[in-house]
Amino acid sequence: MTVNKKHKRKAEKTSWLVHIFFILFGLVCLIPFITVISISLTNEIELANNGFSIFPGKADLTAYRYLLENPKIVIDAYKITIFITVVGTFLSTLLVSMAAYSLSRKRFILRKVLNWYLFIPTLFGGGLAASYVINTQYLHLNDNIWVLILPGLIGVFNVFMIRTFFQQLPESLFEATKMDGGSEYTVYFRIAMPLSKPVLATVAFLDALERWNSWYNAMLYIRNKELVPLQYLLQKMMREVSSILSEMDNMPSGIDIKELPGENLRMAMLVVSIGPMMCFFPFFQKYFVKGMTVGSVKG
Amino acid sequence: MKKKMIALLMAGVMAVGMLAGCGSTNRSSQSESSTKQSSAESETKSTVVESSTEEVKEEPVTVTWWMYGGAADEHDLVMEELNKLLVEKINVKLDLVMIASSEFDEKVRLASMAGEDFDLVWTSNWKNHFDANVSRDAFMAIEDIVAEYGQEMVASMPDGLLDVGKVDGHLYAIPNQQILARQLGVYVQKEYAEKYNLTLTHIDDISEMYDFFDQIVANEPDVWPLLGTKGMTLSIETEKIYESLANGYVFIKKDDDNLTAVPEVIAREELFRTQNEWYKRGYVQPDFATVTDTTANAKAGKYICHLATYKPGGAEEVSNQQGREYIVIPAGEPYLQATSGQETMTAVNVNSKNPEAAVKLLNLVYTDKEVFNMLLSGIEGVHYNKIDDTHIQTVENCKYNYAGNAWKFGNQFLAYYNPQQIDGTWEETDKMNRESEVSPIRGFAFDSTNVQAELAQLDAVSAEFSKGQYIAEDIDAWMKERADKLEKAGLSKVVAEVQAQLDAWKASK
Numbered sequence: 011m012t013v014n015k016k017h018k019r020k021a022e023k024t025s026w027l028v029h030i031f032f033i034l035f036g037l038v039c040l041i042p043f044i045t046v047i048s049i050s051l052t053n054e055i056e057l058a059n060n061g062f063s064i065f066p067g068k069a070d071l072t073a074y075r076y077l078l079e080n081p082k083i084v085i086d087a088y089k090i091t092i093f094i095t096v097v098g099t100f101l102s103t104l105l106v107s108m109a110a111y112s113l114s115r116k117r118f119i120l121r122k123v124l125n126w127y128l129f130i131p132t133l134f135g136g137g138l139a140a141s142y143v144i145n146t147q148y149l150h151l152n153d154n155i156w157v158l159i160l161p162g163l164i165g166v167f168n169v170f171m172i173r174t175f176f177q178q179l180p181e182s183l184f185e186a187t188k189m190d191g192g193s194e195y196t197v198y199f200r201i202a203m204p205l206s207k208p209v210l211a212t213v214a215f216l217d218a219l220e221r222w223n224s225w226y227n228a229m230l231y232i233r234n235k236e237l238v239p240l241q242y243l244l245q246k247m248m249r250e251v252s253s254i255l256s257e258m259d260n261m262p263s264g265i266d267i268k269e270l271p272g273e274n275l276r277m278a279m280l281v282v283s284i285g286p287m288m289c290f291f292p293f294f295q296k297y298f299v300k301g302m303t304v305g306s307v308k309g
Numbered sequence: 310m311k312k313k314m315i316a317l318l319m320a321g322v323m324a325v326g327m328l329a330g331c332g333s334t335n336r337s338s339q340s341e342s343s344t345k346q347s348s349a350e351s352e353t354k355s356t357v358v359e360s361s362t363e364e365v366k367e368e369p370v371t372v373t374w375w376m377y378g379g380a381a382d383e384h385d386l387v388m389e390e391l392n393k394l395l396v397e398k399i400n401v402k403l404d405l406v407m408i409a410s411s412e413f414d415e416k417v418r419l420a421s422m423a424g425e426d427f428d429l430v431w432t433s434n435w436k437n438h439f440d441a442n443v444s445r446d447a448f449m450a451i452e453d454i455v456a457e458y459g460q461e462m463v464a465s466m467p468d469g470l471l472d473v474g475k476v477d478g479h480l481y482a483i484p485n486q487q488i489l490a491r492q493l494g495v496y497v498q499k500e501y502a503e504k505y506n507l508t509l510t511h512i513d514d515i516s517e518m519y520d521f522f523d524q525i526v527a528n529e530p531d532v533w534p535l536l537g538t539k540g541m542t543l544s545i546e547t548e549k550i551y552e553s554l555a556n557g558y559v560f561i562k563k564d565d566d567n568l569t570a571v572p573e574v575i576a577r578e579e580l581f582r583t584q585n586e587w588y589k590r591g592y593v594q595p596d597f598a599t600v601t602d603t604t605a606n607a608k609a610g611k612y613i614c615h616l617a618t619y620k621p622g623g624a625e626e627v628s629n630q631q632g633r634e635y636i637v638i639p640a641g642e643p644y645l646q647a648t649s650g651q652e653t654m655t656a657v658n659v660n661s662k663n664p665e666a667a668v669k670l671l672n673l674v675y676t677d678k679e680v681f682n683m684l685l686s687g688i689e690g691v692h693y694n695k696i697d698d699t700h701i702q703t704v705e706n707c708k709y710n711y712a713g714n715a716w717k718f719g720n721q722f723l724a725y726y727n728p729q730q731i732d733g734t735w736e737e738t739d740k741m742n743r744e745s746e747v748s749p750i751r752g753f754a755f756d757s758t759n760v761q762a763e764l765a766q767l768d769a770v771s772a773e774f775s776k777g778q779y780i781a782e783d784i785d786a787w788m789k790e791r792a793d794k795l796e797k798a799g800l801s802k803v804v805a806e807v808q809a810q811l812d813a814w815k816a817s818k
Contacts, residue, residue, distance in 0.1 A: 058609035059531075143423045229412055230419065235380075249411035250379075251602075273605055 043288075050074070050278035057273055073278035083235075083243065084282055090155065091222060091240040098159040099218040103210060105164055110172035111198050128166045145231065157231045158224070158239060168213045175209040176202055222287070240283050247279060369395075370666040371402040374429040375417060376717060377436065380407035382708040387687045394680060399673055401666045405684075413437055421447040426660045428667040431717055432482055434651040443476050444758060448656040449664055450479035458668045459483070462675035465720060467743045472752045473650040482654035483671060487716040488738050489650050490643035490745035493545050494619030496627050499634035501525065501613045512640050515545050515583065518614070519590070525613055526591045536603060536612035537584065537593040537779060543616045545640045546579040552646055552748055555755050558767050558800060559807040563644065566749055568815055570808040572800055574792040581778040581788055588779040598776045607631065619643075621741065622734035629729045643745035647753045653717055675719035682725050685712045693725075699732075701725040753814045760806050763799030770794045 044064055049057065053070040060067070077084065112118055113125060141161065151157035179202060187197050203210070228242035238246075381387075384407065392402045406427070408416055417430060417437050432439045432448075442448050452475075455463065463471055466486065474482035495518065497507060505524045509517060522534035538544070541557060551560035551571065560576035561568055587593050594600065594611075606612065610633055617627070624637040655671055657664050674681055686693045686701060687709035693701045703710055715724045722735035757764055774791045781787035 054605065055609050058605040058611065139419065139422045142419050146423060146425070230416070233406070246409055246411070250409055251604075252411070272608065273602075 046277050046280055050274055050281050052274055054272040054274050070274075073272070073274040074282075076275060077278055077282060083238075084240075086236055087238055087240040087243045087283075088286075090158075090237055094155070094158045094239060095218050095221045098163070098221045099214050101159065102163050102165070102168075102217050103214045106168045106213060107172050107203065107206070107210060108198070109164060110169045111176055111202055113169065114173045114176035115194075128169060132166050142230065152231045153233050153237065154231075155237055158227055158237075161227060165217070168217070172206065172209055172213060175206050179205055244279060244283055247276060251276070367400065369400045369402045370663045371404050372429060372663060372667045372670045373404045373406060373427040374667075374670075375406050375408060375413075375420075375427050376431050376714070377410050377413035378407050378711070378714050378717070379409065381687075381710060383687065383692070384709065387683070387692070387709050390688050391680070391683050394683065395670070395673070398677070398680070399666075399669050401670045401673075403670060410436075421658060421660070424660050425658075426662050427658050428661040428663060429671060430656055430658055432654050432656045434648060439474075439482060439651055439654060439656070440476075440754070440757065442656065443481050444756075447659055448481040449659045449661060450481060451483075451657050451664065451668060452480040454657075454664055454668045455480060455483070458665055459672045459675075462672045462719070465676060467739075469747075469751060470650050473648050473754075474654055474656075476754065482656040483675070484650040485653040485655065485716060485718065486720040486722060486739075486742075487653060488618070488620040489742040490645050491548075491649060492619045492639055492641060492643040492741075492745075493543060493548060493616060494623060494637045494639045495614050496617055496624065496635045496637050497614045498610065499628075499636050501529070502636055509638050512545075512638055513549070515640070518638075522590070522592045522614075529613075532611050532613055533592065533594045534613050535587060535592045536607065536615040537587065537597045537776070538616055539776070541577060541580065543618075544577070544580045545616070546583050547576055548644075549641050551576045552644070552750075554647070555757060555760075555803055555807050556764055556768070558764070558795075559755075559804050561750065561811070563746075563748070568750060568811045570804045570811060572795075572804045574788070574795060574800070578788065582784055584778045585781055585784040593779060598780045621737035622731050625729055625731055643741050645742075645745050645747045645751060647748045647750045649748075651754075655719070671719065676723075678723045681719060681723045684718060685715055685724060686710060695725075696728075699726055700728070702728055750811065750814070753811065755807060755810060760799070760803045763803050766798035767795060767800060767803065770798045 041064065045062055048064055048066045049062055050073055051066040051069045051071070052063075053068070053072065056067065056070070109128075113121055113128075115121070145157060145161060146152045149160075151160065183201055183205075184197050187201050192200065223241055225239065225242035225245045228237075228239050229245070232238055232242070384405070388403065388405060395401050395403055413431075414437050420427065421430075421442075431437065432442055434440070462483065466484070467489070470484050470486070470489065471480070474480055474484050495512065495515070501507075502521075505521055505528075507518075507521050509521075512518060525532065525534040541547075542553075547553075547560070550562055552563055553560050553573075553576075554570075558573045560571045560573060562571065584593075588597070594606070603612075607615075608631075610631075617623070619637060619639045624635050627637070628635045657667050661667055674684060682701075686703065687707070689695060691704070692707050692709045693703045695701055703712075711718075712724065712727065715721045722739055724735070726732060726734070770791070773794070774787075777787060777791075778784065
């Protein structure tokens with residue numbers, strides 16, 4: 011919207027091109043969502059006969075009724091996802107910024123060593139098997155909600171990003187605090203952190219998004235049905251269908267297609283799981299984007 | 310002001326979410342620990358009771374069994390009940406882990422690389438691949454343990470079945486018993502078969518059904534006579550003459566005692582021509598080449614016929630699965646392939662701490678009707694009701710039913726019949742297994758180690774041409790192009806490798 015207004019003021023002649031472009035772009039983004047909602051509201055048999063359409067011919071709530079017959083699964087999954095996103099993001103941002111702060115202090119003796127220590131693993135990964143062994147056999151984290159939070163809690167890239175930001179802060183500020191009797195913690199919490207809001211917001215936002223969308227660790231480590239996060243629930247359903255379909259010819263016993271969720275049910279599941287996030291996201295985004303840009307202009 | 314409000318709102322939402330999250334985990338961990346406690350209590354109780362009656366009885370060993378499939382809602386309840394029975398019979402407990410089909414391979418591979426000590430694991434030649442597992446030493450050689458604890462299950466198998474679980478003379482897996490002999494069949498919706506007076510009871514060639522297909526094309530505009538096959542593993546044309554090896558890239562003729570390896574481009578020529586003809590005659594849906602998910606159409610009953618493997622009771626099973634009546638027309642003759650039986654097996658993990666108990670348990674599940682059926686159908690009166698000695702009816706809204714998994718757990722022939730199944734199906738299947746024509750290379754298993762790279766490339770080329778035979782204008786040109794690309798990907802090297810192994814196998818006989 012703001013973009014369009016600006017264009018109007020600047021050059022009235024080109025504005026209609028811009029309008030058309032953004033209207034088309036908006037439609038391209040919007041149509042798949044509407045189709046998903048429409049599919050979820052269509053009867054399965056009708057779907058097979060008439061194919062997909064943007065507007066459902068006759069609203070049919072079977073899929074939702076089926077889903078909400080057992081809402082506990084979805085609600086549980088929501089709780090888990092919210093928990094790991096909130097706690098994970100909070101812990102991650104705190105630890106990452108603490109590490110970054112230490113590494114940004116020139117007086118820190120181990121600075122160079124730790125920099126390399128953090129840098130090298132970004133070039134060479136240890137592989138899946140190694141982390142699996144560590145998580146299951148040494149830390150005994152399998153089937154534990156912390157396995158969705160602790161591994162990867164410190165993103166090295168984020169550490170470096172925040173470190174660079176800290177390094178740009180005027181050293182004199184820190185010295186002044188010290189002279190007034192503040193400890194390193196005071197400098198970190200009272201000076202460095204408040205001044206770094208933009209970068210912290212960026213890191214936290216990206217981290218939260220990643221956590222909200224993550225499912226792979228849950229697939230590897232979670233067996234307890236009550237600990238399944240939302241995205242894994244979705245992935246599992248979708249992957250299960252495609253896996254069963256691809257093995258159809260091999261299955262000695264044939265497949266029970268009644269057991270496969272129909273297209274409408276799958277889409278209803280999608281709506282239920284991404285719907286609330288889609289409502290919240292614009293607010294989040296607005297908040298964060300503003301925070302970031304305002305911050306950067308000031309800084 | 311507005312911004313602040315939103316921020317406040319967000320903070321509120323986050324706080325609530327946090328509380329909710331915490332609450333749920335606390336609850337679940339509490340309930341977990343309480344169940345643990347209670348199970349520990351019951352364990353001690355049971356051991357107390359046992360020790361008073363029987364002084365030498367040891368603490369029961371728990372056998373972990375990894376199986377693929379969806380977990381039932383009342384899984385834990387049935388396991389508890391089943392374990393009472395198992396402890397009483399062989400003093401072993403079962404921890405059955407159901408893993409979703411899409412994750413099974415990945416999870417098993419990781420866990421076994423990490424050295425986890427689960428005991429039994431399901432394996433086959435098409436999922437959680439037996440060969441791959443054996444070649445990286447993931448399975449334990451169990452011939453001695455089976456000789457001691459598994460005599461009964463071995464005795465119940467038809468001749469030669471156990472051999473498919475052997476590699477280099479060592480036994481690595483116990484094949485389950487289900488339909489072994491392979492025969493294809495055309496499953497036809499009964500409604501249409503009756504309407505157009507389809508009376509065939511056996512075919513040798515799919516062209517015998519073309520009259521029926523033509524009638525459908527002419528009179529039923531909303532449906533298609535035939536669901537095309539996605540892969541190339543279901544082919545009446547090829548299987549009439551050939552048996553496949555090396556992921557279907559090399560074949561041998563069924564009646565060829567010289568064991569000459571034939572490349573797939575020759576063996577499948579007939580199949581491609583036939584499928585091309587289906588498309589041109591309008592037997593398959595026009596967009597078949599690009600369709601990825603046919604289940605919606607299948608549910609709507611839009612395919613009158615489809616190809617699948619034939620077995621006794623197959624029509625009833627398919628009718629039940631698809632929710633409409635089907636008849637089946639068997640094609641060709643039943644045939645026992647070189648590795649028939651590898652489709653479903655149970656292996657012992659090399660890191661298992663209790664291989665003896667694991668084999669003992671498998672032996673019991675394999676031979677004990679009571680244990681096997683409780684594992685499949687749950688508790689009598691809760692999950693099913695008995696009609697008579699061999700028939701059961703599951704209750705409505707049943708929360709435990711693994712009957713669809715019967716072919717993955719030992720001996721399917723022990724299963725109770727449900728009302729949709731036909732009496733005598735198991736006996737008939739067993740008879741078919743024992744009486745069908747046997748492959749000249751029965752027991753030969755191709756070792757793909759030397760041609761892994763070629764096979765991967767062949768897969769890539771094959772995928773590129775997948776379903777192209779349906780829509781090709783000029784099928785000869787299409788086949789030639791495909792053959793050239795397969796040749797470049799190393800087809801002849803794979804053929805030569807198979808031939809070398811066949812010759813060595815023949816010499817060793």
